[in-house]
Amino acid sequence: MNDSNVTLVELSVDGVPVTVASGSTILKACQAAGVSIPTLCHLEGVSSNASCGVCVVEVEGARSLVRSCVQTVSPGMQVRTNTKRVLEARRTVVELLLANHPDDCLACMRNGSCELQSMAERMGVRRKAFPRTRKEPAQDSAGLAIIRDNDKCILCGRCVAVCRETQTVSAIDFAGRGIRTRVAPFMDKALSSTVCVSCGQCTLVCPTGALTERDETDEVFADLFDPDKVVVVQTAPAIRASLGEALGLPPGSLVTGKMAAALRRLGFAKVFDTQFAADLTIMEEGSELLHRASSGGVLPMITSCSPGWISFIETFYPSLLPHLSTCKSPQQMFGSVAKTYWARKAGVDPSKMVVVSIMPCTAKKFEARRPEMRDAWAWWKDQGQDHKPFFDVDYALTTRELARMIRRAGIDFTRLPEEGFDDPLGASTGAAVIFGATGGVMEAAARTAYELATGKPLPTLELEAVRGFEGVREAALDIDGKPLRVAVAHTLKNARAILDGIAAGTSPYAFVEVMTCPGGCLGGGGQPVAPDWEKRELRRAAIYREDRGLTERKSHDNPAIKELYAVFLGKPLGHLSHELLHTEYAVRKV
Amino acid sequence: MSELGTAALSGKASVTGASARPISDDLRKQVAASAAAYRDKPGALLSVLEETQRLDPNRHLSEDALRAIAEAMDEPLSRVYSVATFYSYYSLVPQGQHVIVVCRGTACHTRGSLGLLQETLAMLGAEDFREDEEASFTTADRKFTVRTVACFGQCALAPVVSLDGVILSRLTPSKLKAAIERVARGGKR
Numbered sequence: 001m002n003d004s005n006v007t008l009v010e011l012s013v014d015g016v017p018v019t020v021a022s023g024s025t026i027l028k029a030c031q032a033a034g035v036s037i038p039t040l041c042h043l044e045g046v047s048s049n050a051s052c053g054v055c056v057v058e059v060e061g062a063r064s065l066v067r068s069c070v071q072t073v074s075p076g077m078q079v080r081t082n083t084k085r086v087l088e089a090r091r092t093v094v095e096l097l098l099a100n101h102p103d104d105c106l107a108c109m110r111n112g113s114c115e116l117q118s119m120a121e122r123m124g125v126r127r128k129a130f131p132r133t134r135k136e137p138a139q140d141s142a143g144l145a146i147i148r149d150n151d152k153c154i155l156c157g158r159c160v161a162v163c164r165e166t167q168t169v170s171a172i173d174f175a176g177r178g179i180r181t182r183v184a185p186f187m188d189k190a191l192s193s194t195v196c197v198s199c200g201q202c203t204l205v206c207p208t209g210a211l212t213e214r215d216e217t218d219e220v221f222a223d224l225f226d227p228d229k230v231v232v233v234q235t236a237p238a239i240r241a242s243l244g245e246a247l248g249l250p251p252g253s254l255v256t257g258k259m260a261a262a263l264r265r266l267g268f269a270k271v272f273d274t275q276f277a278a279d280l281t282i283m284e285e286g287s288e289l290l291h292r293a294s295s296g297g298v299l300p301m302i303t304s305c306s307p308g309w310i311s312f313i314e315t316f317y318p319s320l321l322p323h324l325s326t327c328k329s330p331q332q333m334f335g336s337v338a339k340t341y342w343a344r345k346a347g348v349d350p351s352k353m354v355v356v357s358i359m360p361c362t363a364k365k366f367e368a369r370r371p372e373m374r375d376a377w378a379w380w381k382d383q384g385q386d387h388k389p390f391f392d393v394d395y396a397l398t399t400r401e402l403a404r405m406i407r408r409a410g411i412d413f414t415r416l417p418e419e420g421f422d423d424p425l426g427a428s429t430g431a432a433v434i435f436g437a438t439g440g441v442m443e444a445a446a447r448t449a450y451e452l453a454t455g456k457p458l459p460t461l462e463l464e465a466v467r468g469f470e471g472v473r474e475a476a477l478d479i480d481g482k483p484l485r486v487a488v489a490h491t492l493k494n495a496r497a498i499l500d501g502i503a504a505g506t507s508p509y510a511f512v513e514v515m516t517c518p519g520g521c522l523g524g525g526g527q528p529v530a531p532d533w534e535k536r537e538l539r540r541a542a543i544y545r546e547d548r549g550l551t552e553r554k555s556h557d558n559p560a561i562k563e564l565y566a567v568f569l570g571k572p573l574g575h576l577s578h579e580l581l582h583t584e585y586a587v588r589k590v
Numbered sequence: 591m592s593e594l595g596t597a598a599l600s601g602k603a604s605v606t607g608a609s610a611r612p613i614s615d616d617l618r619k620q621v622a623a624s625a626a627a628y629r630d631k632p633g634a635l636l637s638v639l640e641e642t643q644r645l646d647p648n649r650h651l652s653e654d655a656l657r658a659i660a661e662a663m664d665e666p667l668s669r670v671y672s673v674a675t676f677y678s679y680y681s682l683v684p685q686g687q688h689v690i691v692v693c694r695g696t697a698c699h700t701r702g703s704l705g706l707l708q709e710t711l712a713m714l715g716a717e718d719f720r721e722d723e724e725a726s727f728t729t730a731d732r733k734f735t736v737r738t739v740a741c742f743g744q745c746a747l748a749p750v751v752s753l754d755g756v757i758l759s760r761l762t763p764s765k766l767k768a769a770i771e772r773v774a775r776g777g778k779r
Contacts, residue, residue, distance in 0.1 A: 170666030175675045178740075186667035187653055195667070 011077040026057060026068035026079055035081050038090060038119060040097075040156055042069035044532060046205055047161035052154065053093045054119065057081045065089055091123040097154050099130035101208070108152070108209040113529055115207035116154060133179055142190035144369050145198035145214055145362040150182050153210035159183060159202035166518060167492040169312065171196035183210075195315050195590050197492070199308035199516045200362030200398075200525020213362045213526060217401050217408070223354045223394075224267045231354040232270040232342075233263050234334045234425070237278060238360040238436030238521035239399055241542035245535070246403035246528040247413045252538025254546055257418025263358075264419060265411050273421045274357060275428030277334035278435045278444070280564070281305065282555035284581050285327045285441075286449040287572035289511055293484075298322045300487075300502065300509040303441050304583075305329045307367035308516035308525070312492050314588035317499045323512075326582040330435065331357050331364055332373055334425065335392030336580040339376030341568045342425055350380055351387040356395045360436070360524030363516065364396035375580050398526025427560035430461075430553030433546045438490035438520030439466035439473065440543070442513040446477055446486075447554045454480045461553055467544075469519060469533065472497060474509070486511045491518050612654045613646070620645050621655065625662035635663060635673055639680055648684035648732075678739050686728045686735040688773050691752040695741030698749040702762075706749055709763040710736055713770065733774065 007022045013033035020029045025048075030037045041052040048069050056065040060078035065086065068079075080086065098120060105111050137150040157174070160183060164170045171194045175184035185194040202211045223229045244253030263271045289301050304310060304325045313320060328336070335355045343350040357364065367373070368391060376392050397405075406413055420426070431447050434440030443463040450458045465475035466486070471494040477484040487509045489495045495514045501507040517523045519536040522543060528535075552558060569576050613621075624641045628634035638659055643651050651659075651674055660670045674680045692698075692707040711719050714734050716727040726737040744750045747759030751766055758769055 164666070170668050173666070173668035173672035175668075175672050177676045177678075184668070184671070186656075186671045 009073045009075050009077075011073050011075065011079060013079045014081055020073060022073070024073050026059070026066065026071050026073055026077075027055060029073050030057070030068060030079065030081055037068050037081060038122060039069055040115060040119060040154065040207055041158065043158050043161075043205055046166070047156075047158045049157050049161070051157055052097070054090055054123075056086060056089050056093075058083050058086050087123075091125060092129075094120055094123045094125055095127075095129035098125065098128070100132055100134040101154065102151050103128070109212045109215060110209035110529075114209060115530070117208075137182060138188075140190050141214075143192035143196075143198070143214065143366075145365040146191055146196070146200060146203060147212050147214055148183075148191055149210050149212075150184075151210075152208045153183055154208060155181060155183065156207060157183075158205040158207065159211055162201045162205050165493070166201060167197070167199060167312075167516075168496050169195055169197055169199075169492060172202070193590060197308040197311035197315065197516070198363040198366040198525075199492070201517060203362060203525055204527065204529055204531050206529075213398050213400065214365060215401060215404075216365070216395050216397060217405050220354075220356055220395050220397060221405070223356075228352055229354050230269050230348050230352055231267070231356060232272055232338060232425075233268040233356045233358065234272045234274040234277070234331070234338075235259060235263070235358040236274045236331070236360055236436065236521060237433050237440075237543065238524060238527070238539070239358050239402070240433075240546065241436060241522060241539040242360060242399050242527050243403060244413075245539075246399050247406060249414070250538075251535040252542045254542040255413075256546065257420070258413055258416040260421055261416040261419040262406050262411050262413060265416070266405060266409055268356070270422045270425070271419075272334070272338070272425035273428050273432075274330050274334055274359075275432035275435070276425045276558070276560060277330035277337065278432035279428055279555035279558040279561050280333050280337070280581065281327055281330045281435075282431060282441075282444050282448050283561060283565070283572045284333075284577055285325050286445050286452055286555075288325055288327060289445065289449055290453055291573060293510060300507055300512045301325050302512045302514055305435065305441055306514060306516045306521075307361070307363040309492065309495060309514045310585065311363065311366070311588060312495065312516070313499070314585055315590060316496075317503065318587040320499055320502055321585045321587075323502060324585055326584065328373075328581055328583045329364075329367065330432075331359060331396065332367065332392055332583070333581050335368075335373070336375045336379070337564070338425060339390075339392060340379050340580060341564060343376075345424075350376060350385075351390055354394045355392065356397060357393055358399065358402045359396045360399050360521045360527045361396070361517075362398060362525040364526070368393040368396045372583060379579060399524075399528060400526060403528075424560040424563065427558055429555055429558050430547035430550040431555045432558075433543055433550070436521045436543045437467075437540050438469070438515050439463075439488045439513065440520065441515075442466045442486055442488050442511070444555060445511070445513075448556050450477070450479055451554065451556065456480075457554075466513075469536070469540075484511065485509050486513075488513045490515045490520050490523075492516055611652060613652060613658060617642070617645055617655065618658050621658045622662050625659065629663075635659075635665060635670065636677075638663060639670075639674055643680060649686075649689065649735075650681040650684045652682075678737070681726065681735075681737075683726060684728065684732070685726070686732045688734050688754050688770075689752075690734060690736045690770065691742075692736065692738050693742045693744070693748070693750045693752075694738045695745065695748075697745035698741075701748040703749040703751075705763055706751060706761055706766055707736070707738065710751075710766060710770065713767060734770070 008019050009022045010019050013030050016033050018033040020032050027037050037055050039055045042048045050067040050070045055068045057068045058080040059066045140148040172183050223231050240256040243259050244255040245251045260271050302323045339350045373392050377390050431444035466473050466488045472489045474487040485508050489498050522539040523536045624638045628637045656670050660667045714729050719727045728735045750757050750759050
């Protein structure tokens, strides 16, 4: 709303006068009056479909109770939020939802973080009030990334809204009617055989355990306890800005050192950093961009770090695949380097190595199991060692899963010392940290590409034009008098706008960064649940704070990367890079 | 991927008996034509679904037909499925040559629609029809399909049954039986 022509409305909430902008919902007015209205289906910026009825209030003169999340204020309105009628109605609404909800909170992944559970407590539910009417629906546990348990679904519609509005994927919708209404993919198929890109935004907004990540913590614990295995871990940039939050610290807590300490306490043989591979990605991707620009290659080149985005373009815009950078994501570059370069250097049998990555992402689970991601195995075969095929990355755990492991192992996170990463795959620069925020890959690439192209350092390191949370941001970089137009998009809805421009031949850009999730990886589908822009902003601030505090802030200044090229890879885009660090894409038919 | 996907779906699938057979080239063209005809009109998707079901040799919407409709109308598959499963008019399973829809609304129920339903089913040889399943029964010779509906909105004429889209009102079991026998012989309703 434009601030200059806002008209104000006066009303009263529980007898207290309050003034809000016209067009505000009663819910907003109540919040302004300091009254907390319970909500379930309503989620700011995602959905408000008035389906649950928990937010009802009494309005003087209205015949029935009013759903405050959608009803707007009017002048002189008298709202009552805690009358007998309101409190009874709200409790009944929750009791009705619970009639068809299983009573297995103790074994549910969302035990402790479930909005329905806390709502039942808040509404004073003390009984199973109504018998079950719904039949037990099928569980969809086929996916590598996301599990659906419709028995826990309360039909709030947040997942449908985020999938359709934020991501324009529309893998799920309501199906059926009445008692048979359910959230379902096309033909009630498994989610994994639909257009779903595994972004996991639905798992963030789901109030219950109906949509969750595939939990692989037991598998990782089993490998950690296996004396024959060498289990190493890598952590994505965004984890250090969100793991604290998942363990009860304030949002935006930066916990890099404690995270490294916790991983060591869990028993990982080496605590490495995906940021090392992010620096490596910049070396390859920056070189690829300069090569494409100077050799008449396909432009704009689009980043390829975000696996949900890769599935999206493979599904919806396959004709534009040549625009994708051939660079693997940092997670996958790390895996293939760890199981070749590091395994040889450390004298470790690569087939006994287990690479675990900690990711803010559910799609990374899918990416790790893409059949082509076994380049280390192929490399060892070329060296004459024929192992049973293994993946470059064995497990991709979300932030939430790591938090679960830390709690389960009894590690008192707040009392851990600050520790560092192990060498050599733990060394990184500020350019790698900012990979965790939308615009960060662009900024990191600019820091290096500018210097590679001109031989001079960038005038200023901070590329403010590509920072922030605007859906699409653009900038013109001046590389020694030559302009380079770039754009940054986050969420697939905004990516679609850029792709439509490319398809129409009107795109003015040479380089585009796309991240699947709102805010980039810091708002990823594997992050702590129930996100909002305030929390995303705090995580973003933490990421840029980390960058500012580092001495090395450009990927090509990373000494471990220099050594990797000197003793192993040769040069960016060289033969070995192509084997280990680059990939190809395919049309995805569903 | 898709093989793994189907295998690991536990429990009962929600759409049983949905047909996977491909639609004919003719029907595909019809879908494209009606999509073009109804484009930008309100309720376009409803109309295209209705027309496609009517033109289908088995009076139903197969997976392939829904895919063709989604593509022609530029709608997500999940959306097309959502609409097709919401309205009782649409059938995702093949239907017989004649479709009998017994109204089970309150007015019809109080005036004996359960008896009509049971009589019809017995007459057509159905044994395991369960009303709570939103099921439909089709005879082995694919001549008749029996379904129920929550309400036609024709309560003043209760009890009502729709036979091939025509509402028969104030029915008794014997009147309904006679009507079914008439269409079975190829006669009029």
